[in-house]
Amino acid sequence: xxxxxxxxxxxxxxxxxKPDIFSDAVNAEIRRAAATGIYDIxxxxxxxxxxxxxxxxxxGASISRYPLEGYREKCETSVVLGTRFAKKPxxxxxxxxxxxxxxxxxxxxxKEALGRGATAAGTSTTTGDGGMTEExxxxxxxxxxxxxxxxxxxxxxxxxxxDAIEVVVGQGAKPGxxxxxxxxxxxxxxxxxxxxxxxxxxxxxxxxxxxxxxxxLEIKILELREITNWEKPIxxxxxxxxxxxxxxxxxxxxxxVVVLDGMQGGTAATQDVFIEHVGxxxxxxxxxxxxxxxxxxxxxxxxxxxxxxxxxxxxxAKVLALGADAVSIGTAAMVALGDNDPRWEAEYNELGTTAGxxxxxHEGKDPAGITTQDADLMSRLDPxxxxxxxxxxxxxxxxxxxxxxxxxxxNHVHNLEPEDLCALTVEASAMSGVPLxxxxxxxxxxxxx
Amino acid sequence: xxxxxxxxxxxREVNSTLQAQKEDTNQxxxxxxxxxxxxxxxxxxxxxxEVTVRGSTGYYSAGMNKQAHVxxxxxxxxxxxxxxxxxMVIIDGDASQYAGATGNGGLLVIKGNASSxxxxxxxxxxxxxxxxxxxxxxxxxxxxxLVVLGDAGDALGDSLYEARLFVRGKVKSLGADCIEKExxxxxxxxxxxxxxxxxxxxxxxxxxxxxxxxxxxxxxxxNASAY
Ligand SMILES: Cc1cc2nc3c(=O)[nH]c(=O)nc-3n(C[C@H](O)[C@H](O)[C@H](O)COP(=O)(O)O)c2cc1C
Numbered sequence: 001x002x003x004x005x006x007x008x009x010x011x012x013x014x015x016x017x018k019p020d021i022f023s024d025a026v027n028a029e030i031r032r033a034a035a036t037g038i039y040d041i042x043x044x045x046x047x048x049x050x051x052x053x054x055x056x057x058x059x060g061a062s063i064s065r066y067p068l069e070g071y072r073e074k075c076e077t078s079v080v081l082g083t084r085f086a087k088k089p090x091x092x093x094x095x096x097x098x099x100x101x102x103x104x105x106x107x108x109x110x111k112e113a114l115g116r117g118a119t120a121a122g123t124s125t126t127t128g129d130g131g132m133t134e135e136x137x138x139x140x141x142x143x144x145x146x147x148x149x150x151x152x153x154x155x156x157x158x159x160x161x162x163d164a165i166e167v168v169v170g171q172g173a174k175p176g177x178x179x180x181x182x183x184x185x186x187x188x189x190x191x192x193x194x195x196x197x198x199x200x201x202x203x204x205x206x207x208x209x210x211x212x213x214x215x216x217l218e219i220k221i222l223e224l225r226e227i228t229n230w231e232k233p234i235x236x237x238x239x240x241x242x243x244x245x246x247x248x249x250x251x252x253x254x255x256x257v258v259v260l261d262g263m264q265g266g267t268a269a270t271q272d273v274f275i276e277h278v279g280x281x282x283x284x285x286x287x288x289x290x291x292x293x294x295x296x297x298x299x300x301x302x303x304x305x306x307x308x309x310x311x312x313x314x315x316x317a318k319v320l321a322l323g324a325d326a327v328s329i330g331t332a333a334m335v336a337l338g339d340n341d342p343r344w345e346a347e348y349n350e351l352g353t354t355a356g357x358x359x360x361x362h363e364g365k366d367p368a369g370i371t372t373q374d375a376d377l378m379s380r381l382d383p384x385x386x387x388x389x390x391x392x393x394x395x396x397x398x399x400x401x402x403x404x405x406x407x408x409x410x411n412h413v414h415n416l417e418p419e420d421l422c423a424l425t426v427e428a429s430a431m432s433g434v435p436l437x438x439x440x441x442x443x444x445x446x447x448x449x
Numbered sequence: 450x451x452x453x454x455x456x457x458x459x460x461r462e463v464n465s466t467l468q469a470q471k472e473d474t475n476q477x478x479x480x481x482x483x484x485x486x487x488x489x490x491x492x493x494x495x496x497x498x499e500v501t502v503r504g505s506t507g508y509y510s511a512g513m514n515k516q517a518h519v520x521x522x523x524x525x526x527x528x529x530x531x532x533x534x535x536x537m538v539i540i541d542g543d544a545s546q547y548a549g550a551t552g553n554g555g556l557l558v559i560k561g562n563a564s565s566x567x568x569x570x571x572x573x574x575x576x577x578x579x580x581x582x583x584x585x586x587x588x589x590x591x592x593x594x595l596v597v598l599g600d601a602g603d604a605l606g607d608s609l610y611e612a613r614l615f616v617r618g619k620v621k622s623l624g625a626d627c628i629e630k631e632x633x634x635x636x637x638x639x640x641x642x643x644x645x646x647x648x649x650x651x652x653x654x655x656x657x658x659x660x661x662x663x664x665x666x667x668x669x670x671x672n673a674s675a676y
Contacts, residue, residue, distance in 0.1 A: 150570070154551065205570065210566075216527075219488045222489050223528075226461070226489045229465065230461070
């Protein structure tokens with residue numbers, strides 16, 4: 001801190017000091033709200049710092065546990081989803097899936113690129129709010145079809161030509177909230193698929209129109225199974241709100257797979273206040289969910305997929321070590337396709353932002369051509385090249401997870417366990433239930449909600 | 450007429466038998482006896498068949514129906530004909546909540562009353578109710594026609610998009626952005642056709658039409674209390 005003096009008088013005085021809670025960013029938001037009268041809507045996930053997988057470390061092998069030889073001794077990565085009731089479970093080569101992202105939020109070529117990349121890497125993609133497109137069905141060997149409150153584009157034919165059904169109860173970015181797709185992105189094609197007027201600000205309901213509560217959900221699942229001949233695995237996706245109870249009720253309602261999306265999870269467009277202030281961090285959700293599976297005698301019988309801030313093979317390995325069966329990625333897949341790439345910096349600047357911070361996906365002006373319905377912009381993404389980048393990235397993540405698993409002496413990534421981990425902070429230790437590094441101490445301990 | 454007795458035939462067998470009847474089937478008439486309120490009866494059908502269910506049904510009867518004509522000689526539980534695509538579903542008795550929810554096409558006829566949220570999020574289906582409908586009916590209804598010969602409960606057509614609502618009796622209250630609209634000749638025509646196809650004894654001139662004021666289509670802070 002420098003000492004300031006006035007008019008050279010030499011008398012020491014206090015330096016200008018901005019309040020921590022009324023930072024420049026906070027004040028700018030107050031002025032923006034005051035000027036426009038609308039809350040901030042944006043895409044992406046949490047921007048504030050919350051305890052995350054970076055706060056966990058693997059211990060690695062030592063005298064008490066021996067490692068496997070890299071590249072020589074096998075470390076399996078396959079996962080089977082839907083073994084509980086479905087006649088045709090989904091078999092994936094890698095435990096990393098592509099999360100549901102709506103056509104409407106994403107362009108047709110972006111959906112195609114996701115399908116190509118996932119298929120090349122041996123995994124599945126997922127539809128989203130807005131229905132199934134030919135781009136993604138055609139290019140995804142395994143496609144999960146979302147069953148959402150809006151039911152846009154829902155029909156029995158697509159239900160029968162998908163490979164699994166995901167009943168979306170909530171999303172980590174906005175547990176308790178519905179979707180929105182603003183007028184700029186309701187193109188003719190999007191409007192037709194959703195059966196809505198072009199150009200309106202479209203709100204999707206936050207609750208399903210024809211069921212409330214776990215008892216109804218059980219009957220809804222019965223209906224979906226009856227329509228699809230009991231072939232398709234049925235996933236239930238919940239936001240990270242009360243993971244212990246939500247997992248328990250999802251199992252009770254008859255889920256084959258529980259998809260749990262923590263608060264850092266991305267969204268196409270949601271109120272900033274929702275993204276930053278509702279839901280629990282992904283790290284805090286996993287152990288309660290696994291506990292619920294164990295308490296119901298369903299761990300590994302009902303599979304658990306975790307999403308919300310997964311970026312690397314290390315994150316994948318940590319999620320699996322905490323007891324999940326697979327992970328799902330949204331934001332990271334978009335970055336692999338080219339979202340927020342610095343090569344578009346000049347155009348980000350024109351939009352008043354910078355590469356890495358661009359989140360006005362709802363405006364449909366994405367320089368990278370991914371979150372847009374504008375024909376010129378979307379032609380910037382070559383779906384073949386984009387798919388290639390995604391499959392490279394998925395393979396790198398898988399190799400990284402295998403590297404860690406071998407170092408911990410595991411011949412399948414699913415053999416990673418909480419005992420392979422330690423936590424760097426007291427918070428992360430309490431949330432993940434693994435001991436603080438250098439201690440045998442786990443704060444908390446009654447398991448959370 | 451093929452008869453299936455649900456006292457001895459499990460639901461899975463009932464539905465897979467009916468679902469197997471496609472375009473070319475020559476077994477066009479089916480009867481289901483002893484439904485005993487079972488859920489998901491006759492869902493996912495996709496063939497030109499007629500199914501008569503003798504008795505009342507549970508949730509989601511005739512869900513996602515395509516082509517088939519399903520006649521419930523009794524009352525229907527929640528979500529009857531939900532997400533129907535085409536064909537026809539007739540209920541002789543009453544229908545519980547969310548009748549015809551999210552339906553994309555076809556005609557749903559309820560000869561008794563329908564409970565709350567009738568036609569919620571409807572996307573092109575036509576619904577004709579001889580009696581009354583409950584609160585929050587046609588919530589977020591996108592397209593299609595809802596015809597009510599009796600009265601409508603609270604908050605009819607809340608957050609409505611482009612669906613048309615025709616009510617002959619009283620409307621307890623209209624939901625946000627739903628208003629009474631002028632009945633033009635083309636509406637009378639639509640109504641006359643629906644009443645006839647539904648076998649309903651009423652005249653188009655007796656109805657009032659309600660629809661979206663389209664004030665909530667694009668966000669405006671001055672409408673905040675309506676959201
Ligand atoms: C552009 C975009 C669109 C999304 N659309 C949907 C959707 O339609 N349905 C849904 O359940 N989740 C949707 N999500 C959430 C993802 O399925 C997933 O939960 C989330 O992206 C995972 O977190 P991550 O982004 O940190 O990987 C969307 C996310 C993004 C980034």
